[in-house]
Amino acid sequence: MRSFVDIYASKVAAGELTEDPAQAAVLPEFDRLQTALAKPVKRSWLSKPPAPPKGLYLWGGVGRGKSMMMDLFVSCLDLPCRRVHFHAFMQEIHVNLHAARKRGVEDALAPVAVAVAADIKLLAFDEMQITDITDAMIVGRLFEKLSVAGVVVVTTSNRAPSELYKHGINRQLFLPFIKLIEENLNVHELVSPTDYRQDRLVGSPVYFTPDDSTAQSQLGTLWQDLTGGVSAALTLKVKGRDVVVPNYHNGVGRVRFFDLCGQPLGAADYLAVAEAVRVLLIEDIPQLGRSNFNEAKRFATLIDALYEARVRLICSAAASPEMLYTEGEGTFEFERTASRLREMQSEDWAD
Ligand SMILES: Nc1ncnc2c1ncn2[C@@H]1O[C@H](COP(=O)(O)OP(=O)(O)OP(=O)(O)O)[C@@H](O)[C@H]1O
Numbered sequence: 060m061r062s063f064v065d066i067y068a069s070k071v072a073a074g075e076l077t078e079d080p081a082q083a084a085v086l087p088e089f090d091r092l093q094t095a096l097a098k099p100v101k102r103s104w105l106s107k108p109p110a111p112p113k114g115l116y117l118w119g120g121v122g123r124g125k126s127m128m129m130d131l132f133v134s135c136l137d138l139p140c141r142r143v144h145f146h147a148f149m150q151e152i153h154v155n156l157h158a159a160r161k162r163g164v165e166d167a168l169a170p171v172a173v174a175v176a177a178d179i180k181l182l183a184f185d186e187m188q189i190t191d192i193t194d195a196m197i198v199g200r201l202f203e204k205l206s207v208a209g210v211v212v213v214t215t216s217n218r219a220p221s222e223l224y225k226h227g228i229n230r231q232l233f234l235p236f237i238k239l240i241e242e243n244l245n246v247h248e249l250v251s252p253t254d255y256r257q258d259r260l261v262g263s264p265v266y267f268t269p270d271d272s273t274a275q276s277q278l279g280t281l282w283q284d285l286t287g288g289v290s291a292a293l294t295l296k297v298k299g300r301d302v303v304v305p306n307y308h309n310g311v312g313r314v315r316f317f318d319l320c321g322q323p324l325g326a327a328d329y330l331a332v333a334e335a336v337r338v339l340l341i342e343d344i345p346q347l348g349r350s351n352f353n354e355a356k357r358f359a360t361l362i363d364a365l366y367e368a369r370v371r372l373i374c375s376a377a378a379s380p381e382m383l384y385t386e387g388e389g390t391f392e393f394e395r396t397a398s399r400l401r402e403m404q405s406e407d408w409a410d
């Protein structure tokens with residue numbers, strides 16, 4: 060097994076990664092974990108199993124390389140581990156809880172946690188964020204049970220533990236979990252000044268029109284550059300509905316216009332999408348006419364949500380923003396959408 064520190068250093072030496080002192084400052088934490096995890100656990104009948112090594116809670120601003128470091132770490136470990144994304148993982152937990160309750164299990168989380176812990180030594184949990192009390196309580200108790208089962212947690216987040224679920228309803232119920240995180244995980248802030256995701260887009264056009272094969276290939280190149288070409292569908296639960304971003308990886312989503320605007324979705328759905336992504340690629344935005352009033356209206360709502368959340372937008376479209384919707388109901392309102400689409404193309408947008 061090669062050490063993470065060596066692998067990281069070789070990527071910097073090869074020019075694949077930019078040298079970054081803030082990232083280098085996290086290396087000892089990963090090194091500590093890798094060494095501790097490699098040690099065989101001595102179990103005896105007479106004594107309690109030893110406490111697992113402390114996990115890692117890596118937090119900081121967007122695009123600083125938290126997920127990249129965590130993923131690279133996971134990829135060089137030689138032991139059973141699982142890497143999950145917050146939304147996908149919570150959804151799986153909800154489904155399993157539902158099934159356990161159906162079987163009449165009283166403490167439904169117990170078997171769910173046992174199943175999660177069963178075959179792994181490390182759970183890498185990307186983009187920890189807590190927005191509702193149900194998730195807050197589930198995540199809290201789950202982490203507690205994983206810790207008892209000896210599973211080490213590594214997680215990334217944009218917030219310090221003490222800032223999680225801030226101003227949330229019944230937050231006092233969540234406070235013991237913050238304490239648990241601070242006790243079981245080493246908390247490290249990645250303070251790098253560089254947003255690498257933003258950097259990758261500097262100097263690159265982000266609005267491609269006409270929507271021809273050149274546009275498709277330029278957009279494809281950006282996607283490859285931002286994600287390495289790896290992705291999976293991201294399903295967001297909104298008021299019991301599924302809102303699907305067909306391709307997602309590390310904060311970058313990729314959809315076609317009709318995936319999001321050709322279905323009866325509304326503001327709550329678009330807000331959830333805007334919250335889940337940092338960069339969104341929208342392909343195949345068509346020129347809209349009188350018969351596309353609903354699509355135009357949804358598109359305007361989507362752009363408003365992305366604008367408010369300062370999401371970076373990359374589009375391929377049949378026409379310039381001002382020419383996308385010029386006839387039909389709501390064209391006056393659409394002028395704001397066009398203006399926002401222009402503003403969102405500027406280089407310092409989302410800085
Ligand atoms: N040192 C580096 N040199 C070059 N590229 C880097 C470096 N660190 C990260 N990147 C790239 O920057 C992009 C953003 O990194 P990453 O997704 O890990 O950020 P993050 O901190 O997890 O952001 P977020 O909080 O939005 O999830 C990725 O494409 C990643 O490969």
Ligand SMILES: [Mg+2]
Pocket residue numbers: 125126127185186215309310
């Ligand atoms: Mg990330």
